[in-house]
Amino acid sequence: MALAKPAKILSVKDQIADQIRSDIIAGDLAPNTKLNEKELAERFGLSRGPIRDVILQLTKEGLLISKNNCGASVNSVLEPKLQKLMINLRRNIEVYAIEQVKDSMTDEDFAELDNILADLQDAFEREDFTEVTKLDISFHNAIVYKAGGDELVNIWYPYVMRMRLNYKRVATGRQCVDEHRAIADAMRNGDTAQAIKALKANIK
Structure with missing residues (x-):
């Protein structure tokens, strides 16, 4: 955003992460909403591999939570x-x-x-x-x-x-x-x- 710095070019995975991040911040993806890898892959026109990478990234950020055999979902609101x-x-x-x-x-x-x-x-x-x-x-x-x-x-x-x-x-x-x-x-x-x-x- 600084005039002195060039705009950062985002990779496709970063663009997808930013879109899902925005959906969560906006409330379009409510707390506890499960994410479907197949549906996300179809939405963004990618294979499920990059989608898994995005889910892992957003999990590390604390926006998503992943559980074995249950997939990923939007993290709950903090007490x-x-x-x-x-x-x-x-x-x-x-x-x-x-x-x-x-x-x-x-x-x-x-x-x-x-x-x-x-x-x-x-x-x-x-x-x-x-x-x-x-x-x-x-x-x-x-x-x-x-x-x-x-x-x-x-x-x-x-x-x-x-x-x-x-x-x-x-x-x-x-x-x-x-x-x-x-x-x-x-x-x-x-x-x-x-x-x-x-x-x-x-x-x-």
């Missing part, structure tokens, strides 16, 4: 106590990330965050809450990746996807965008304590 635990774990990782990047963020990094926020505002205005969710995750992902690369992202990402926050809790797009802008502005100003405060206010 309130587990949701609270998941929020705390995610916060801890992102606080760590902000602390790690405090002296290494570049103008290009901040431009990337600004571009994501502009897209986030646009998605809210279109009431595309699936895209809102994905852009929200992209904003946090950019910071986590800057702090620890793929290794830290791979630890953090399943917590985010498992939470699947309901972004309709925000009355207006301005509130959500302002929450994220407060994080970016504090980081830009070198105020790590304020950035962490804004982060904790956003992840709830």
Whole structure:
């Protein structure tokens, strides 16, 4: 999303994973819905092999759950106590990330965050809450990746996807965008304590 970076070309499997991921975020695939490999293969015009790879990927992300002899299904909604635990774990990782990047963020990094926020505002205005969710995750992902690369992202990402926050809790797009802008502005100003405060206010 940053102007300074070329668009990433997704493989066919990544495109399919993104579509199923979007279906889950949008609620088109409800919790506990079983996935049928044959039907998915027909839907996307592929053999069942690549579909199995996609299911494995989404299982690792926490969106799906696979059981022996039962196939894969959309993971269930977290109980309130587990949701609270998941929020705390995610916060801890992102606080760590902000602390790690405090002296290494570049103008290009901040431009990337600004571009994501502009897209986030646009998605809210279109009431595309699936895209809102994905852009929200992209904003946090950019910071986590800057702090620890793929290794830290791979630890953090399943917590985010498992939470699947309901972004309709925000009355207006301005509130959500302002929450994220407060994080970016504090980081830009070198105020790590304020950035962490804004982060904790956003992840709830």
